[in-house]
Amino acid sequence: MKDxxxxxxxxxxxxxxxxxxxxxxxxxLGREIQAKIGQxxxxxxxxxxxxxxxxxxxxxxQLDKADSKEPNE
Amino acid sequence: xxxxxxxxxxxxxxxxxLRAFAISLCGNVDRADDLVQETLLRALANIHSFQQGTNMxxxxxxxxxxxxxxxxxxxxxxxxxxxxxxxxxxxTRPEQIGRVExxxxxxxxxxxxxxxxxxxxxxxxxxxxxxxTADICGCAVGTIKSRVNRARTRLARLLSIDDPxxxxxxxxxxxxxxxxxxx
Numbered sequence: 001m002k003d004x005x006x007x008x009x010x011x012x013x014x015x016x017x018x019x020x021x022x023x024x025x026x027x028x029l030g031r032e033i034q035a036k037i038g039q040x041x042x043x044x045x046x047x048x049x050x051x052x053x054x055x056x057x058x059x060x061x062q063l064d065k066a067d068s069k070e071p072n073e
Numbered sequence: 074x075x076x077x078x079x080x081x082x083x084x085x086x087x088x089x090x091l092r093a094f095a096i097s098l099c100g101n102v103d104r105a106d107d108l109v110q111e112t113l114l115r116a117l118a119n120i121h122s123f124q125q126g127t128n129m130x131x132x133x134x135x136x137x138x139x140x141x142x143x144x145x146x147x148x149x150x151x152x153x154x155x156x157x158x159x160x161x162x163x164x165t166r167p168e169q170i171g172r173v174e175x176x177x178x179x180x181x182x183x184x185x186x187x188x189x190x191x192x193x194x195x196x197x198x199x200x201x202x203x204x205x206t207a208d209i210c211g212c213a214v215g216t217i218k219s220r221v222n223r224a225r226t227r228l229a230r231l232l233s234i235d236d237p238x239x240x241x242x243x244x245x246x247x248x249x250x251x252x253x254x255x256x
Contacts, residue, residue, distance in 0.1 A: 029225055029229055040232075045097060049090065049092075050092070055110070056088050057085060
């Protein structure tokens, strides 16, 4: 992948804070940014959550039945 | 032997989150559903090794993660793809899933290395503690912490969360300060 060459350099991102008075700088990942990512991640994940598809409930029920019938055939 | 209804209910209760985890790992709903199904079958086949009263979701997530990993490794071997570039193309097609407003995020997530992605999701979305996540991934808590940190840093970069207006001038400023080439 092409973004491989920009290797993670967490140290480099920590330096700027003192020299730049901007409220949202390139800080090591300020709390605000972390919170934003956390929110987006949860929103994304929650958007994938659906009630258990019937297929899985059915699967477990069938297995249950099959088990109690003794699989002789 | 049939399954204790309490255990079955606990399994079913874990499915929605397990499925969301599977989708965000492989980026494909059909494959995710297959993974969940395979996970439930494995879990039932090994139900004797599950101790009642312990953490059912963590147990299922562990199984699913291992299945996903071994499938990924297998594909990589089958097509003689030692550097994983073919497997990479199989990995995710995020445009297939989720609502429009989450596609950009899903896409960024899919660009993270697998280790980092799973750690971030387990801790940040599935609701596991660092300790539980370390158990699920079979590594040390410290490793999980650093993976999560790296995942966040990379995501912030991919999503330009650090204020896009700021990015140009700042890069220039930094280049001036460090003597780097801006272009």
